[in-house]
Amino acid sequence: MPALFANDQLTTEYRFRGKDGAYRWVHDESRLLRDATGRPIEVVGSWVDVTARREAEVSLRAGEERLRLLVGSVRDYAIYMLDPDGHVRSWNAGAQHIKGYTEAEILGQHFSRFYTPEDVAGGRPAAALRATAAGGRFEEENWRVRKDGSRFWADVVMTAVRDDRGALVGFAKVTRDLTERKRAEQALRSYAAQLEVANKELEAFSYSVSHDLRTPLRSLDGFSQALLEDYHDRLDDTGRDFLQRVRAASQRMGTLIDDLLSLSRVTRGDLQVAAVDLSALAAAVATELKKSDPERAITFAIAPDLVARADAGLMRVVLQNLLGNAWKFTGRRPAAHVEVGVMAHDGRRAFFVRDDGAGFDMAYAAKLFGTFQRLHAAAEFPGSGIGLATVQRIIHRHGGQVWAEGAPDRGATFYFTL
Amino acid sequence: MHDRSILLVEDNPDDEALTRRALAKNNIQNEIVVARDGAEALDWLFGTGPHAGRAATPELVLLDLKLPKVDGLEVLRRIRANPSTRLLPVVILTSSREEKDVVTGYGLGANSYIRKPVDFGQFVEAVRQLGLYWLVLNEPPPRPDAA
Numbered sequence: 317m318p319a320l321f322a323n324d325q326l327t328t329e330y331r332f333r334g335k336d337g338a339y340r341w342v343h344d345e346s347r348l349l350r351d352a353t354g355r356p357i358e359v360v361g362s363w364v365d366v367t368a369r370r371e372a373e374v375s376l377r378a379g380e381e382r383l384r385l386l387v388g389s390v391r392d393y394a395i396y397m398l399d400p401d402g403h404v405r406s407w408n409a410g411a412q413h414i415k416g417y418t419e420a421e422i423l424g425q426h427f428s429r430f431y432t433p434e435d436v437a438g439g440r441p442a443a444a445l446r447a448t449a450a451g452g453r454f455e456e457e458n459w460r461v462r463k464d465g466s467r468f469w470a471d472v473v474m475t476a477v478r479d480d481r482g483a484l485v486g487f488a489k490v491t492r493d494l495t496e497r498k499r500a501e502q503a504l505r506s507y508a509a510q511l512e513v514a515n516k517e518l519e520a521f522s523y524s525v526s527h528d529l530r531t532p533l534r535s536l537d538g539f540s541q542a543l544l545e546d547y548h549d550r551l552d553d554t555g556r557d558f559l560q561r562v563r564a565a566s567q568r569m570g571t572l573i574d575d576l577l578s579l580s581r582v583t584r585g586d587l588q589v590a591a592v593d594l595s596a597l598a599a600a601v602a603t604e605l606k607k608s609d610p611e612r613a614i615t616f617a618i619a620p621d622l623v624a625r626a627d628a629g630l631m632r633v634v635l636q637n638l639l640g641n642a643w644k645f646t647g648r649r650p651a652a653h654v655e656v657g658v659m660a661h662d663g664r665r666a667f668f669v670r671d672d673g674a675g676f677d678m679a680y681a682a683k684l685f686g687t688f689q690r691l692h693a694a695a696e697f698p699g700s701g702i703g704l705a706t707v708q709r710i711i712h713r714h715g716g717q718v719w720a721e722g723a724p725d726r727g728a729t730f731y732f733t734l
Numbered sequence: 735m736h737d738r739s740i741l742l743v744e745d746n747p748d749d750e751a752l753t754r755r756a757l758a759k760n761n762i763q764n765e766i767v768v769a770r771d772g773a774e775a776l777d778w779l780f781g782t783g784p785h786a787g788r789a790a791t792p793e794l795v796l797l798d799l800k801l802p803k804v805d806g807l808e809v810l811r812r813i814r815a816n817p818s819t820r821l822l823p824v825v826i827l828t829s830s831r832e833e834k835d836v837v838t839g840y841g842l843g844a845n846s847y848i849r850k851p852v853d854f855g856q857f858v859e860a861v862r863q864l865g866l867y868w869l870v871l872n873e874p875p876p877r878p879d880a881a
Contacts, residue, residue, distance in 0.1 A: 527800050527829040530852060534829075535748040538854040542755060563854075570852030 324348040326359075329366060341370040394491040397477070400484045402427045402445050414470075414493045416463030427489070430460050432467065448474040448487055457494065469498035515584070522580050529573050537566040568700075575702040578633075579687070582709050587627045594622040594631060594667060598656045601635045605643045614646060619657040622667060624734045630710045637703040638669040638730050644697055645728065646673030664733045672727040676720075684720055707732070739765040740869075741792040743775040743809060744827075745801050752854065753796065753827075756861035762869060764793060772804025776812055779819055791822065794868045797844075799828040799835055807838055814843040821875035823868050 320326055326346040331339045346361025387395050387408050394411035396404060403426055407419040415422075415430060428441035435441070435458070448454040453475050460470040471492040479485050540559045543551070551559070595618055602616040616639075624631075639654065646652030655670040676684070676691050683689045685708040688701040711718040711732045722728035740757070744750045750768055757766065767790075769775035775797075776782065781789030795813070799806035806826065813819045825846040826839045839847050848864060851857050 523830065523832055526832060530829045530850075531746060531749065533852045534752060534850060534854070534857070537852050538748070538752040538755070538857065541854040567853050 321346075321348045324350070326361070329370070339367075340365055341367045392492065394489070396489055398427050398445075398487040398489060400445075400449075400486055402441060402487075405486060411491070414462075414468070414491060415460075421463075430491075432459050432461055435459075444472075444474060445487065448476050449484055452476050460491070468493045468495045470494065518580070519584070522577055525573060526577050530570060533566045533570050533573075537563050537570075540566070572700050572702075575700045575706075579702050579706045579709065582630065582633065582706055583713065587713060588629070589625055589627055591623055592626045592628045592631050594624055594635070595620050595656070597628070597632055598622070598635050598639065598669075601632070601639045602654075605639060612643075612647075612652070613650065614643065614652040614654065617653065617655045617657075622656070622658055624665075624667070626714055626734050627710075630713070634707050634710050634732070635669075637707045641703060641730075642669055642671035642673065642728075644673075644699070645675075645692075646671050647697070649673060659731075661731065661733065666731045666733050668729050668731045670727065670729040675722040675724050675726045675728050677724050678722065681720055681722075685718065739767050739790070739792045741767050741769060741775065741778065741795045743769045743772065743795065743797045743801065743806065745770050745798065749798070749850070752857065753861070756854075756858045757865065759858050760862040760865050762861075762865040764869065767792065771802040772806060772809040774803075775809050776804065779813065780816065789818065791819065793823075793874065795822060795824040796827045797824055799826060799830060799839070807835070807842060810839065810842045810844060823872070823874065825864055825868065 320328075324347060326344065326348070329341060329343050331341055333339050342363040343366045344361060344363055346359050348356050349358045349360060351357050390408060390410045391413050392410055393408075394414045395408045396411045397406040399405050403424055404422050407417070407422055411422075412418055417425075426441075428436050431441050440458075444454055444456070453473070455471075455473045457469065457471050459467045460472075461467055471494050473490045475488045476484060477486045477488055540562045544556060544559050548556070598618045599616070602618065606612070606614070635656075639656075642652075642654045646654065649672065653672050656668070657670075658665050658667050660666070674692065674697070680691050684691065685704045686701075687705040689705075690699060690701040692699075707730075708718050711734070714734045716733040718730065718732040720728060720730045740762075742750065742753060744753065754766060757764075767778065769778055773783070775795075777785045778790060779792075781787050797806045797809060801809070804812075806828065810824055810826070813822055813824060823845045824843070825848060826835075826844045827848050827850060828835070829850055831849045836847050845868075846864065848860055851860065
């Protein structure tokens with residue numbers, strides 16, 4: 317027993333088993349008393365029950381161990397500690413994975429080696445420590461350097477760690493490698509910039525088409541007309557006919573250019589999507605058509621309450637083209653019928669415009685929506701072959717589909733979804 | 735000096751000939767002064783460059799937009815910025831009907847915007863109407879040098 321005592325003092329903790337069978341922890345402070353000859357004679361001491369404290373310590377250690385294992389095993393985040401001066405005090409697997417240093421290499425090193433030389437020269441590591449100490453927390457995205465010298469785009473969060481009395485004991489750092497995201501963002505920005513340039517070029521091109529291609533046409537038409545007027549008596553009927561053909565061709569090309577421009581305009585600009593009353597729109601277009609030739613015997617049957625979410629301006633262009641076609645291709649019928657309605661198609665609503673006019677051969681259905689494609693001779697039914705191409709572009713911009721059914725002399729039906 | 739002339743700002747000789755023809759067909763007999771680019775138009779109006787000391791105020795300006803050196807919109811801006819030409823009637827007569835040009839043209843104070851049609855018959859009619867309006871019906875603004 318005396319062997320336990322150093323300088324006749326004993327301070328220790330141990331367990332007792334109580335009468336109820338449960339163990340209690342005690343803190344023992346004891347002193348060995350000796351007689352005049354120095355022989356131990358008795359022990360005087362006190363016990364304090366410290367069972368609660370001992371249990372709390374055990375659970376704290378277990379918690380710390382779990383946390384250490386957790387932090388240690390995280391691979392996607394570098395989680396490590398710095399001392400108040402910025403020297404690395406702990407290191408996890410994620411830190412090794414992201415920055416390339418092993419724990420043995422980096423412990424005790426200054427964290428400024430993770431910064432780029434420019435940032436070190438600019439005093440950014442010291443500034444980060446100051447900002448964190450002052451504000452408690454500091455966050456930034458910036459370039460950092462790996463052990464092999466390569467750079468990565470890092471998201472860094474630094475937190476000041478203080479003791480019970482508020483004294484700074486160090487910093488906790490969490491760093492993520494966002495290089496891939498950064499690269500994807502840069503690629504996206506570069507695509508967007510390229511797209512903008514392409515759009516600008518397209519606009520410049522449209523402008524040039526609108527201005528420069530029309531100018532020579534005015535000369536062709538104007539001087540042909542001047543010849544017809546000023547040299548009328550020196551031209552025979554054939555000569556005058558030729559000049560009329562030149563004029564007609566110039567004017568047709570003028571119309572083509574205008575139609576092409578409106579086709580390209582359809583794909584420019586943002587879609588202004590809102591609830592659109594297609595019934596009202598179709599009725600307005602039908603009224604315009606009837607006004608253009610009040611003599612025509614044609615009836616429009618427009619289903620009520622056809623409402624869709626779409627761009628109203630573009631839907632008007634769609635209906636102008638589809639109803640305009642129906643009007644045109646029923647021109648040889650003594651009495652024509654045009655129907656506007658809706659039906660179910662593959663679980664979606666398909667709107668349709670149906671006429672009982674000239675129709676078309678289904679063998680050519682695929683050609684209908686191509687630019688400049690025409691299924692009828694210009695002499696029979698005039699047109700530039702751009703209307704349905706325009707319709708298709710508008711419907712595709714809305715994420716819908718457009719198709720047609722018909723038979724020669726049995727009418728045509730054009731369907732579209734939105 | 736001022737007169738009853740029309741300043742035609744037009745770089746294309748074909749368009750110039752056709753515009754002269756359309757004016758003649760409508761019996762518009764005002765003198766036609768042609769400027770072949772924007773700089774020439776400004777020199778003529780403000781008496782600068784080759785026209786030093788001979789500033790002239792026409793009855794009407796017919797202005798093309800796409801011009802060498804100084805473009806039509808810039809010519810219009812300078813006309814409106816100068817007190818002596820601030821109120822001068824300017825009709826934009828051009829090929830383009832790009833919305834951007836129309837909006838900018840009116841924004842800079844154009845009095846009309848007319849797109850030259852391909853069909854010469856329609857062009858003659860357009861010139862007839864604008865001549866009737868600007869040279870006959872319209873009461874012109876007081877001339878700064880007469881006021």
